[in-house]
Amino acid sequence: MSLHAQDDPALRAAQEERLRAVWKPPSGWFFRWTDVNNNRVGVWYTLTAFGFMLFAGVLALIMRAQLAVPSNDLVTASTFNQLFTLHGSMMMFLFAVPMFEAVSIILLPQLLGARDLPFPRLSAFGYWSFLIGGVFVSGSIFFDVAPDGGWFMYPPFTTRTDLSGLGADIWMLGLSFIEVSSVAAAVELIVGVLKCRPPGMRLNLMPLYAWYILVVAVMILFAFPPLIAGDVLFELERLLGWPFFDPAKGGDPLLWQHLFWIFGHPEVYIVFLPSIALFAMMIPTFARRHILGYPWIVLAAVGTAFLSFGLWVHHMFATGLPKISLAFFSAASEAVAIPTGVQIFVFIATLWAGRVVFSTPLLFALGAIAIFVIGGLTGVMVAIAPFDWQAHDTYFIVAHLHYVLIGGTLLPLFGGLYYYWPLITGKKLSDRLGRTAFWILFVGANLTFFPMHITGLLGMPRRVFTYPAELGVDGLNLLSTVGSYLFAAGVLVIVVDLALSPRRAKAPRNPWHAGTLEWLAHPDDEDWGIRSVPLIESRYPIWDQKDFVAKVDEGRFFLPDAEEGRRETIITTTIDARPAQVIRLGTPSVVPMITAVALGSVFILTTYHLYWLALAGGVVTLAAVLWWLWSTAEIPEKREKPIGHGIVLPLYRSGPAAPGWWAMFITMMADATAFSGLVFGYYFFWTVHPAFPPSGLGMNGPGAFWPMTAMGLTLASWAMTVAARELHARGQVSVARGLLGVGILVTLASLFAGLAGPWVTGLAPTLHVYPAIVWTLAIWTATHAGVGVICQSYTLARSIAGRMTPEYDADLRNITVYFHFLALTAIVTYATIGLFPLAS
Amino acid sequence: MSEDDTSGDDDRGLTERLRERRVTLWTLIVPPTVWAVHFLFCYLWVAVSCAKQGGFARFPIAFVAGTILALGIIVASGAIAFVQSRTPGDPPPHDESTGIDRTRFLATATLLLAGLSFVAVLFTAAPALMLTDCR
Amino acid sequence: MRDLTLLMTAGGVLIFVIVAALFTIAIRSRQGAIGHRGGMRLVLWAGAIVPTVVLAALLIGTLPAMRPMKADDRALVVDVSGEQFWWRVGYRAADGGAFAAANEVRIPVGRTVDFRLSAGDVIHSFWIPGLAGKVDMIPGRTNRLVARATRAGRYRGQCAEFCGLSHALMAFDVVAMEPAAFDRWLTEQRRPPPTPATLVAQRGARMFADNGCGGCHAVAGTPATGRIGPDFSHIAGRATLGAGIMPMSTANLVRFIRNAPAVKPGARMPRYTHLAPADALAIARYLETLK
Numbered sequence A: 001m002s003l004h005a006q007d008d009p010a011l012r013a014a015q016e017e018r019l020r021a022v023w024k025p026p027s028g029w030f031f032r033w034t035d036v037n038n039n040r041v042g043v044w045y046t047l048t049a050f051g052f053m054l055f056a057g058v059l060a061l062i063m064r065a066q067l068a069v070p071s072n073d074l075v076t077a078s079t080f081n082q083l084f085t086l087h088g089s090m091m092m093f094l095f096a097v098p099m100f101e102a103v104s105i106i107l108l109p110q111l112l113g114a115r116d117l118p119f120p121r122l123s124a125f126g127y128w129s130f131l132i133g134g135v136f137v138s139g140s141i142f143f144d145v146a147p148d149g150g151w152f153m154y155p156p157f158t159t160r161t162d163l164s165g166l167g168a169d170i171w172m173l174g175l176s177f178i179e180v181s182s183v184a185a186a187v188e189l190i191v192g193v194l195k196c197r198p199p200g201m202r203l204n205l206m207p208l209y210a211w212y213i214l215v216v217a218v219m220i221l222f223a224f225p226p227l228i229a230g231d232v233l234f235e236l237e238r239l240l241g242w243p244f245f246d247p248a249k250g251g252d253p254l255l256w257q258h259l260f261w262i263f264g265h266p267e268v269y270i271v272f273l274p275s276i277a278l279f280a281m282m283i284p285t286f287a288r289r290h291i292l293g294y295p296w297i298v299l300a301a302v303g304t305a306f307l308s309f310g311l312w313v314h315h316m317f318a319t320g321l322p323k324i325s326l327a328f329f330s331a332a333s334e335a336v337a338i339p340t341g342v343q344i345f346v347f348i349a350t351l352w353a354g355r356v357v358f359s360t361p362l363l364f365a366l367g368a369i370a371i372f373v374i375g376g377l378t379g380v381m382v383a384i385a386p387f388d389w390q391a392h393d394t395y396f397i398v399a400h401l402h403y404v405l406i407g408g409t410l411l412p413l414f415g416g417l418y419y420y421w422p423l424i425t426g427k428k429l430s431d432r433l434g435r436t437a438f439w440i441l442f443v444g445a446n447l448t449f450f451p452m453h454i455t456g457l458l459g460m461p462r463r464v465f466t467y468p469a470e471l472g473v474d475g476l477n478l479l480s481t482v483g484s485y486l487f488a489a490g491v492l493v494i495v496v497d498l499a500l501s502p503r504r505a506k507a508p509r510n511p512w513h514a515g516t517l518e519w520l521a522h523p524d525d526e527d528w529g530i531r532s533v534p535l536i537e538s539r540y541p542i543w544d545q546k547d548f549v550a551k552v553d554e555g556r557f558f559l560p561d562a563e564e565g566r567r568e569t570i571i572t573t574t575i576d577a578r579p580a581q582v583i584r585l586g587t588p589s590v591v592p593m594i595t596a597v598a599l600g601s602v603f604i605l606t607t608y609h610l611y612w613l614a615l616a617g618g619v620v621t622l623a624a625v626l627w628w629l630w631s632t633a634e635i636p637e638k639r640e641k642p643i644g645h646g647i648v649l650p651l652y653r654s655g656p657a658a659p660g661w662w663a664m665f666i667t668m669m670a671d672a673t674a675f676s677g678l679v680f681g682y683y684f685f686w687t688v689h690p691a692f693p694p695s696g697l698g699m700n701g702p703g704a705f706w707p708m709t710a711m712g713l714t715l716a717s718w719a720m721t722v723a724a725r726e727l728h729a730r731g732q733v734s735v736a737r738g739l740l741g742v743g744i745l746v747t748l749a750s751l752f753a754g755l756a757g758p759w760v761t762g763l764a765p766t767l768h769v770y771p772a773i774v775w776t777l778a779i780w781t782a783t784h785a786g787v788g789v790i791c792q793s794y795t796l797a798r799s800i801a802g803r804m805t806p807e808y809d810a811d812l813r814n815i816t817v818y819f820h821f822l823a824l825t826a827i828v829t830y831a832t833i834g835l836f837p838l839a840s
Numbered sequence B: 001m002s003e004d005d006t007s008g009d010d011d012r013g014l015t016e017r018l019r020e021r022r023v024t025l026w027t028l029i030v031p032p033t034v035w036a037v038h039f040l041f042c043y044l045w046v047a048v049s050c051a052k053q054g055g056f057a058r059f060p061i062a063f064v065a066g067t068i069l070a071l072g073i074i075v076a077s078g079a080i081a082f083v084q085s086r087t088p089g090d091p092p093p094h095d096e097s098t099g100i101d102r103t104r105f106l107a108t109a110t111l112l113l114a115g116l117s118f119v120a121v122l123f124t125a126a127p128a129l130m131l132t133d134c135r
Numbered sequence C: 001m002r003d004l005t006l007l008m009t010a011g012g013v014l015i016f017v018i019v020a021a022l023f024t025i026a027i028r029s030r031q032g033a034i035g036h037r038g039g040m041r042l043v044l045w046a047g048a049i050v051p052t053v054v055l056a057a058l059l060i061g062t063l064p065a066m067r068p069m070k071a072d073d074r075a076l077v078v079d080v081s082g083e084q085f086w087w088r089v090g091y092r093a094a095d096g097g098a099f100a101a102a103n104e105v106r107i108p109v110g111r112t113v114d115f116r117l118s119a120g121d122v123i124h125s126f127w128i129p130g131l132a133g134k135v136d137m138i139p140g141r142t143n144r145l146v147a148r149a150t151r152a153g154r155y156r157g158q159c160a161e162f163c164g165l166s167h168a169l170m171a172f173d174v175v176a177m178e179p180a181a182f183d184r185w186l187t188e189q190r191r192p193p194p195t196p197a198t199l200v201a202q203r204g205a206r207m208f209a210d211n212g213c214g215g216c217h218a219v220a221g222t223p224a225t226g227r228i229g230p231d232f233s234h235i236a237g238r239a240t241l242g243a244g245i246m247p248m249s250t251a252n253l254v255r256f257i258r259n260a261p262a263v264k265p266g267a268r269m270p271r272y273t274h275l276a277p278a279d280a281l282a283i284a285r286y287l288e289t290l291k
Helices: A009-024 A038-066 A077-111 A120-143 A167-193 A208-240 A254-285 A294-308 A323-335 A337-353 A360-381 A385-391 A395-425 A431-457 A474-503 A548-553 A591-607 A611-632 A660-686 A705-729 A734-759 A770-800 A810-839 B010-018 B030-053 B061-085 B099-130 C002-028 C038-064 C179-192 C201-211 C250-258 C279-286
Strands: A568-572 A578-582 A641-644 A647-652 C076-083 C086-091 C100-101 C105-108 C113-119 C124-127 C135-137 C143-147 C153-159 C171-177
Touching: A009 A705, A038 A077, A038 A474, A077 A208, A077 A395, A120 A167, A120 A591, A167 A208, A167 A591, A208 A294, A208 A660, A208 A770, A208 C179, A254 A294, A254 A337, A254 A360, A254 A431, A254 A660, A294 A323, A294 A337, A294 B030, A294 B099, A323 A337, A323 A360, A323 A385, A323 B030, A323 B099, A337 A360, A337 B099, A337 C038, A360 A395, A360 A431, A360 C002, A360 C113, A385 A395, A385 A431, A385 A641, A385 A705, A385 C038, A395 A431, A395 A474, A395 C135, A431 A474, A431 C201, A548 C135, A578 A641, A578 A647, A578 A770, A591 A611, A591 C113, A641 C135, A660 A770, A660 A810, A660 B030, A705 A734, A705 A810, A705 B030, A734 A770, A734 A810, A770 A810, B010 B061, B030 B099, B061 B099, B099 C038, C002 C038, C076 C105, C076 C124, C076 C135, C076 C250, C086 C105, C100 C105, C100 C179, C105 C179, C113 C124, C124 C279, C135 C143, C171 C179, C201 C279, C250 C279
Parallel strands: C076 C113, C105 C171
Antiparallel strands: A568 A578, A641 A647, C076 C086, C086 C100, C113 C143, C124 C135, C124 C153, C153 C171
């Protein structure tokens, strides 16, 4: 297919007809919800997150009404505690993080000139999980059983079943479920950025939004798993009485605080960096020039990501840790302000060098930066420990964090809404209403939160349902309440603007005259994403590349057709974006929805202690996942296909060249991080106890024999899997099958040997934290061995069913990655529980 | 990896060899990773000494050596990045779709990260010089 | 602390004004007002180097302030334990006989006080804004806070870590006294309270015993030795009731006795609404004799 062929309008029309048929969304009152196309799933995701934001905002308004005057009794203490817990938890878990993922699911394929993300069904699964978990958690307030322990859920208040009820389980299990979907989305976005870029888009040409998404998704990968590890320990204590946080039995409430804040502080940057990413897209557009200092932005994003993992203890400045430990975190908290400053000055320099065209999105961006800078400066103040000892847990912090989150997340998102609305709907929002909303929001935010700095310094602690008149803060509180309702009015104006949108006429294409790839989107968009996948030669191809839009539209670039009637997109190499493969994408299916419902049932039924039903849900989940994998992965009907311009790409690759391998690798990184959270727990208990392991009935174990046996068996199974991969690739299929078959038995043996140690020595997990943490590590590793058995069995079955051959061996290569991580997990677990007691 | 450079005695040869080292996303994160390891090392050293011994050495050799080592790796990685970022070609911004521009971009970003990581390691080391007990 | 706050606030305002001014100039400037080179210089100096220097100075300048105050040999040791939702206070025998108190801490002016902070049930945080920063009270751990009052007077303290339903209603008083007055107070506290003299107070003492109040509350020199709730040996000497939430008065005492959960949601003290108002009043009268 030469350039010349695309001159023929009839050919183009035929191609478009084929593409349209392939990308046709499912219809019908039920089946329309089985769609997996990023445009549709992304919009559902965004609207749902927006809805949760409005809901959580209403909760805040009730709180402000209660606090308007001293000693008010509008709501009870119990209701108030549910209100602030849910407000914080929802804004973080159901709005800020999912919103960024939702927006990215919409934007990323467009920014990268891809037809869709590499795993569309995974996006759909993430959405349904989010919806189910979100409704479960937020709906609890209507039954007066919402979580009421604060969004940080500090034990022992929340783990003692006599002090806190169902709400704690709803928080822990409902949000764990959502964390799983967040990690799933992160996997999708990382693979999307690294492998789905258009040809020619080397790392130095990537849109800055993609850089930020890459960084943030990697942060999610390392930040969420420690919380998941904490959740596991938390629920083991609540449901089974394993005393991880109970000091009477050797536990320590501080372990939770460490695990929570190792998640919790990076979380702040996880919700802030995507907003900066929106600025990085908007500011060049309205400055009418390239961004100035592109590598500096990358520095800022990567630097912030790293440093943000060295800040967690600044939430624990008052816990009585050694001052020198606090000082390390104070130092890192100061250092993290440097990259943030760089980001802001890159924007100043870009605006300075360019010709600024004023617009509503830019107004939101500038107002947001003003508010954010104030929040950042108070952040530097509270990073200084002596100041924080006064400000900590007072309204000063409430003011600080709302300045950061309103300036760093909410207003940028509203700006992004005004900027990207034409991209998604083809229509512009009203400039007049937008500016009105902005000024109401800006004044409202400052009126609400500025007085809180003073309220806090005057001595008003956070999370109080009322305050005495003697404190002298009633005037300031009333001001804050008035401000909050003003702010709500601003949000209402935006909602009205959105509601009026369907009645407005379509805007022209690329209404802001932007230069980046996503603005190829046509007001009357087709579902295929992009007509042909372009060759990129600039950071702002629409501005810089000649006839770029026309060439894309006329299908003169790559993959302009869908000859085989399949949904396809191009995979390129990580660094230089050389075309490497064409992959077939998942099509609409009920499987993601069924999997999400089944997995959700596991978490929800466990909340109500319906363990047998939960187990049944788990079996259904497993079956659904296996069916999903089995039916999605296939051997293509031909080896390769041309994508235009004489380039022929393979349709199948395995190992590190394939997106599936990366997805497995990245998922296992998250898994290993969660595991390291548990291992951290073991050594944490070792540091807090003079004698660890302790001795006594039910506490002596697990010995060295069984752990070493289990380690040896796991390593043997790992070696068999690696050998099977190698021999299989050389065509020795039956030997490989034999190795896998024996491997299944050996892995199974390692599972039982791993549990045998604590079992035969009679470690009693409810007695003391030592047996509890040993059992936890052993069960974690045994569970992973169980998954290993499933992996090996699945691969063996694929081979026997003829769905895996020496040439098409992605399954075997992917499970080998799993086994590398399994071996690592086993070595660390069994060395810790079996050998460390001998050394200490 | 690139093929070996032939002559290696003069200064230019070294520069050339450095320029031909591969630059990837992994080399980009070397400096901040060193910061992270150093940070974790400092924190764990203090936490374990305070919990297990109730105090730590006044001018600990392991701490000083660790800090110097961390700074050394960061400087080395920054120096390599500096040389690579000077690979001849068109002036910045490096926004052409060429291998050279990609290399120069990644090298510049690595150099900047090395600067930030250097400062961050110094920041982390400061408390150990100024606070001396476990309270 | 005050100087640090003012210094940082002033610095913050200055930085904010500079950044806002730069944004304004940047937006108003014509196209190409600065080139690539100038822009990069701005980012390098204003965005990276100046902030690094300012932050380094701030860090190095404030690190010494992190050193805790030294507790000297003469330091008064006071044990305080956070409970839902009140404060258990204990003075040690080193000063001539240990005794317990609650919800009010008296300290001498000019002498360092070494607070040993723990928690009975959940995490609380001990905070006296006018005296020192906050320190968490964590079950299973004992934290220390060393502080010194430089002038006599009453300081308000409160719980700063969310601890349950009545977290908002968990305050206390710190009374800093001149050393001589403090020593007199110590001596008084070590003595059991006087036996009630009036008829109604005597009836109150009986009601106190009959209703099992002594199961939770202790009164020195009587069979009441409960340790679940606050110690009442010298309750009448305190200025406030219910952990700093209302002034000490007969009416408030009656209110609290008859329906503590209404005054303080989540309090462990059950309702005594079946108690006749006259009986509750008698108990209040008895409590008022415990000086």
